[in-house]
Amino acid sequence: MFIESAIRPALVTGKKSYHDVTVDIAGGVEGTASKIWFAAITVTLLALLWGLYCMTLTVWDGIGTFGLNRTVGWGWCITNFVWWIGIGHAGTLISAVLLLFRQRWRTGVNRSAEAMTIFAVMCAGLFPIIHMGRPWMAFFIFPYPNTRGPVWPNFNSPLFWDVTAISTYFTISLLFWYMGMIPDLATIRDRAVTKIRRAVYGTLAMGWKGTARHWHRHEIVSLHLAGIATPLVLSVHSVVSFDFATTVIPGWHTTIFPPYFVAGAIFSGFAMVLTLMLIARKTMNLKNYITVDHVESMNKIIILTGTIVGVAYISELFTAWYSGSFYEQFAFTNRAMGSYWWAYWIMMTCNVLSPQLFWFKKLRRNIGFTFFMSIVINVGMWFERFVIIPLSLSKDYLISSWAPYQASFVEIGIFIGTLGLFFTCFLLFCKFLPVVAIAEVKHILKTSGDEARDKSEKMNGIPEGAERPVVNN
Amino acid sequence: MTENKFVYGEYDDEHILLDAIRKIRKDGTDISEVYSPFAVHGMEDALGLRMTRIPIAAFLLGMTGGICMFAFMAWIFGINWPINIGGKPFIPLPAFVPPLFEFTVLTTGVSLFVLLFHTCKLLPSVDVHPISTDLTDDKFVIEMKITKEMTIQKIETILKGVGANILKTKKDKKTKEEETKELEA
Numbered sequence: 001m002f003i004e005s006a007i008r009p010a011l012v013t014g015k016k017s018y019h020d021v022t023v024d025i026a027g028g029v030e031g032t033a034s035k036i037w038f039a040a041i042t043v044t045l046l047a048l049l050w051g052l053y054c055m056t057l058t059v060w061d062g063i064g065t066f067g068l069n070r071t072v073g074w075g076w077c078i079t080n081f082v083w084w085i086g087i088g089h090a091g092t093l094i095s096a097v098l099l100l101f102r103q104r105w106r107t108g109v110n111r112s113a114e115a116m117t118i119f120a121v122m123c124a125g126l127f128p129i130i131h132m133g134r135p136w137m138a139f140f141i142f143p144y145p146n147t148r149g150p151v152w153p154n155f156n157s158p159l160f161w162d163v164t165a166i167s168t169y170f171t172i173s174l175l176f177w178y179m180g181m182i183p184d185l186a187t188i189r190d191r192a193v194t195k196i197r198r199a200v201y202g203t204l205a206m207g208w209k210g211t212a213r214h215w216h217r218h219e220i221v222s223l224h225l226a227g228i229a230t231p232l233v234l235s236v237h238s239v240v241s242f243d244f245a246t247t248v249i250p251g252w253h254t255t256i257f258p259p260y261f262v263a264g265a266i267f268s269g270f271a272m273v274l275t276l277m278l279i280a281r282k283t284m285n286l287k288n289y290i291t292v293d294h295v296e297s298m299n300k301i302i303i304l305t306g307t308i309v310g311v312a313y314i315s316e317l318f319t320a321w322y323s324g325s326f327y328e329q330f331a332f333t334n335r336a337m338g339s340y341w342w343a344y345w346i347m348m349t350c351n352v353l354s355p356q357l358f359w360f361k362k363l364r365r366n367i368g369f370t371f372f373m374s375i376v377i378n379v380g381m382w383f384e385r386f387v388i389i390p391l392s393l394s395k396d397y398l399i400s401s402w403a404p405y406q407a408s409f410v411e412i413g414i415f416i417g418t419l420g421l422f423f424t425c426f427l428l429f430c431k432f433l434p435v436v437a438i439a440e441v442k443h444i445l446k447t448s449g450d451e452a453r454d455k456s457e458k459m460n461g462i463p464e465g466a467e468r469p470v471v472n473n
Numbered sequence: 474m475t476e477n478k479f480v481y482g483e484y485d486d487e488h489i490l491l492d493a494i495r496k497i498r499k500d501g502t503d504i505s506e507v508y509s510p511f512a513v514h515g516m517e518d519a520l521g522l523r524m525t526r527i528p529i530a531a532f533l534l535g536m537t538g539g540i541c542m543f544a545f546m547a548w549i550f551g552i553n554w555p556i557n558i559g560g561k562p563f564i565p566l567p568a569f570v571p572p573l574f575e576f577t578v579l580t581t582g583v584s585l586f587v588l589l590f591h592t593c594k595l596l597p598s599v600d601v602h603p604i605s606t607d608l609t610d611d612k613f614v615i616e617m618k619i620t621k622e623m624t625i626q627k628i629e630t631i632l633k634g635v636g637a638n639i640l641k642t643k644k645d646k647k648t649k650e651e652e653t654k655e656l657e658a
Contacts, residue, residue, distance in 0.1 A: 215511070217525050
């Protein structure tokens with residue numbers, strides 16, 4: 001039997017039995033949606049419609065509807081692409097990396113974090129396709145025998161690497177998410193009272209019986225999928241960073257990019273997980289499953305990754321100065337003191353300074369403050385990509401070709417549209433699928449639930465009702 | 474009906490279940506199946522399940538995928554359409570690493586997934602439970618096959634001996650009233 005220290009906080013509170021867990025989570029799927037849900041999905045659908053309108057404009061009239069020019073060829077679209085991909089990373093980190101590290105607190109948040117990954121990658125994938133201008137020719141990027149020679153994609157190009165990385169990432173994340181959900185879908189199937197629900201969840205649950213053999217194979221496959229998803233998640237943002245690092249643009253052409261991008265991705269992803277979780281926790285009454293300790297654990301990862309990002313920013317400045325290259329030095333002076341100085345300083349404040357506040361335990365465990373910070377970090381990380389992309393491009397080697405960049409309403413509209421898509425998908429997920437991994441929570445209930453903690457306190461001679469000693473946990 | 478072929482013993486707690494399985498198997502008695510609402514650790518040892526070979530198969534398939542991707546890229550850049558890019562080799566190995574890696578991961582992952590479905594015979598179906606729908610909720614069940622040597626009475630004695638609650642008839646999903654009561658509670 002697995003025994004944990006009595007001083008560790010309980011991961012599931014409210015003295016839940018197995019059946020309570022089922023009722024709490026499957027009940028959310030079975031009940032009718034609340035008014036708040038309908039109001040929220042109306043707003044997100046409107047945002048999505050606006051985005052679709054702007055996408056149509058882009059395709060109909062061409063990329064000329066963007067604020068791009070001959071100097072600045074990548075603007076908001078690529079910024080958003082990198083931002084969304086980054087957000088996706090936290091889901092895989094929680095589901096795969098924390099599984100390998102046997103972090104039990106992941107069970108409360110992994111399902112929705114994985115869902116977030118999938119929706120974020122969907123949003124990210126839209127941008128390069130829209131940016132092509134002729135999205136109906138998007139299949140040209142895949143190597144397939146054709147009558148034009150055949151003309152093949154360039155396997156040396158990071159843009160092609162990106163295609164392979166993101167399509168693999170999406171596929172593996174989707175399979176991992178679905179596979180983890182099968183047992184929970186079976187639970188909903190077996191509780192279903194209406195015929196339609198029984199048929200739908202029965203189909204989705206794929207005849208899951210929960211036999212010892214099923215579970216054994218399921219566990220082994222999960223573990224191995226986690227094992228391959230871990231290097232995959234590191235590779236995805238590394239490859240995204242290669243899009244920039246292999247060019248000759250000052251400020252992009254640096255070897256620090258892959259680790260810096262990966263850390264930034266996890267940083268922003270955790271912020272988005274927190275934004276979503278704190279809302280879900282409140283509106284869906286999941287306080288017993290996503291406890292303050294879960295929030296604190298995530299905030300600790302935010303401090304770590306935020307600090308890595310901060311160190312990366314400073315290393316970049318140092319390397320620019322130390323390189324002795326005039327263009328490199330200019331790129332960074334331009335970022336901090338050029339015409340877009342405000343973007344740089346928003347980035348610095350939100351990403352480097354603000355996460356350091358989480359060193360205070362009180363702030364780390366404060367839900368309201370965490371929610372505020374999660375938004376701040378998301379904004380900061382969007383500005384990081386903005387600073388890297390259009391700022392580096394707008395002032396290149398030749399002064400004669402310098403050009404300012406101002407996003408058009410179409411670009412902003414497409415971004416709003418993807419926010420709409422993301423939140424619409426997430427709301428649908430919250431309504432129709434189990435938001436917390438039921439089987440995984442049950443699995444840890446006897447060892448990490450509050451009743452188990454009370455028992456272990458008794459065993460350790462801690463009097464009943466005594467406040468749990470606070471150790472630097 | 475399945476009720477005639479098997480006897481089912483129900484448990485509320487996974488630790489009692491594991492002890493029971495160990496006790497039953499100690500005498501060399503066969504357990505045909507165990508159902509649980511979540512993965513119970515130690516179950517594979519208690520039941521003496523063989524380690525699955527899915528990872529080995531997935532590894533081999535992943536390697537095959539990787540080799541095929543490499544061969545494909547090498548054929549295109551080396552034979553089908555060689556391009557001289559600044560005098561660099563026609564088959565630039567370092568540049569092939571990212572797509573090679575991604576494709577290997579993709580084939581391995583998809584293989585793992587497909588093999589899981591294949592070996593567990595997972596197909597869309599609605600009515601799958603032999604005895605009770607509580608098996609995906611909070612109950613654990615040991616299933617034992619009735620044979621000439623192992624009569625119903627014999628199995629029931631064994632199961633009762635290890636503290637199981639014998640399930641006689643099929644327990645189906647809760648009635649609507651129970652369900653609504655539960656939701657209200």
